[in-house]
Amino acid sequence: MGPFARESQGNCTTDSLPCSSDERTLTRKPAGHLHHSPDNQRPLYTLDVGFRSWQDRICRRTTGRRELREWAEVRRRKENERDTQAVARGLGSSPRLYQRALEILESQIENGEWPAEATLTETGIAARLGISRAPARRALAELEKTGLIARSDTRGYIVVGGRRRGRPRRGDKGSVETTAVKLTPQPSWERIYGTVESEIIARISFASWRVNEAELARHFGVSRTVARDVVSRLQQRGIVQKDDSSRWYAPALTAEHVGELYELRWILEPIALKKAAPNLPEGLLPRLHKNLTDAISRATEIGGETLDQLEHDLHVTLLSYCRNRALMQAIAFPQSLIIAHSFLYRWTSRLFPTEPFLPEHLEVLERLLAGKVADAAKALEKHLRVSRDRAMTRIQVIASGSQPDPLPYLERL
Template sequence: MSASRAGDREGSKGPQDRSRAGGQGAGLAPRLYQRAFDILAAQIGDGVLAAGTRLTESGVAEQFDISRAPARRALAELERSGFVVKSEGRGYAVRKPSEGVSAHRTGVPAEEDLRLVSRPSWERIYAEVEDEIVGRISFASWRVNEAELARYYHVSRTVARDVVGRLQQRGVLRKDDRSRWYAPALTPEHVGELYELRSILEPVALTKAAPNMPLNFLAGMRAHLDEAIAHADAIEGPTLDRLEEEMHVTLLEYCGNRTLMQAITLPQSLLIAHRFLYRWTPRLFNTEPFLPEHMEIVRYLEAGNIPGAASALEHHLKVSSGRALARVDVIRREFRAESLPYLDRLDES
């Protein structure tokens, strides 16, 4: 991600990501470059890749069946961690392992399982594109150029179109009056409108979902909230993101109304933005305000008081808008957005 804090070009990755590139948030699947980094680091540490072996962007991309962007990132992280050095020719040369270099073995698969999971072409770059866009909408609105997107990631226009279409489905992108794709900025007006829509639709979905929840679902939600509240002083962004997902997506999907859930998709694009906001501002408040609010909803559901739960959810969403804007304001003050060829800044937010 190219948006960065105080000139740090590492961008949207949180401090825990910068300090151990091969790591991952608890319970979250690692991104493609992280998985490639882990495997290559382990091979270098074990001597499978001997000192002097040359690694290139195209070679890594082909080996792991990924696009060149995550391959490039994996190699950059290997260099940063001391596993490789820039080669005099093209690519990087493996350094001789030393005691000070860790093999980063967390989650590394067996040697015979070196290829990452093969996925449709658009999926191989989607997460990175989404991350780049969402990390910038705190600053401004951005127009997306399909042709430049395809060129940047070395994929076909069809793949780029698939990525853009998925971003539209998830509410990240819209079309302007000239049918051009853009990502709207997280302005107070836009955030307020999305939360207003969520406060109308989500309580309806909750009312329909409550009778359909599995018996142990609420117990699981309570346990997760109890754990988060007990360790609120050390809570991290991925945990906040999972709790939001559990309340506002997993639970509501039990409503059984696909049309209603599709209608909720647009305003819930905020949840995608929150992944970035939580990553950088996990402890903006002394105690995360939404935790007791989520717990109140769970208590109503446990008591069989569905109208009370729906009312508590509506209140939670109405008061959440200001907190979201407070996080956006931190990002706007402390980060800067670096240029990408497929994104054009439209206005100041």
């Protein structure tokens, strides 16, 4: 029974408390209703505030607190089950904060950085790792299960599995000098974002796909809130959008869609390059130029990862120095193609003897180094125009191959 559920006893409704005989003659009405006396002769103008007595208030408060504790325990167990399921399936890109703290402490104890009989406290570990006490407390509890530490008779835990280095110094900041490590909490959505993005990008060469938030959460063992955050980030990067019914979908890389995105790019990116050029820090252009010439010198050997980085250097790093925020926001949507290219390059890196965009990028950088910003912008526009056809060739090669495995949160349209 919930904290506000009521039981019927005779003519009285109660909160698991007995009613007095006087209370049995009354009937509860909504607040502000007109109450009549038993003989129905003269009205009693009373306001029902929802509680009959101080015992009623205590009962409701106690029951509510108990059920809140039970609910928190159930939620904690479910989180543990989701974590276990995610790890078993190899999903997610990083462990939870307490798990990272646990791994660090295990390593430090096994390496002897925490000697036997050293004292570990929640406060000390939290301060040392730069985390709150909640993940520190859970990490210590999990560490106790491994047998490396045991509860102290006084406070905190003592190390029972470390190497002996003499009597430890006790203190609230920890007992010994260990390697300085600071952990920063990672948003829950980041743990699975990379996997979700890769799985969608790998499939949009074949078709458009409906994205189901509920199934996404269930597949990765996360909450609906986390799944919603992931989809929101995908929208920001131009990978998914909403249809007329406000449902999420990832549009296919059709010739029409790719053509529209590239048209936006060759209009907007040259403008952004002109605005970014005066703001480029000293040494950036020579460094990017060197990276590119090194790649050209071994053009037959480089793989998709290097090509992906060179694309990022020109189209993201350089343009990021444009201070027109509205323009950069407009560019972000068509640049979803850059994310798709990171997949295409890995699967079609041998489609051309050497990558055609390398000399095109070199022309842009050399004109910037010579101070010819307008010419560099024209070279960038030319590069993007010819890149459209190459992108479609890569997509067609991917689409003609084997079909991707089905995923529960993606429905083919």
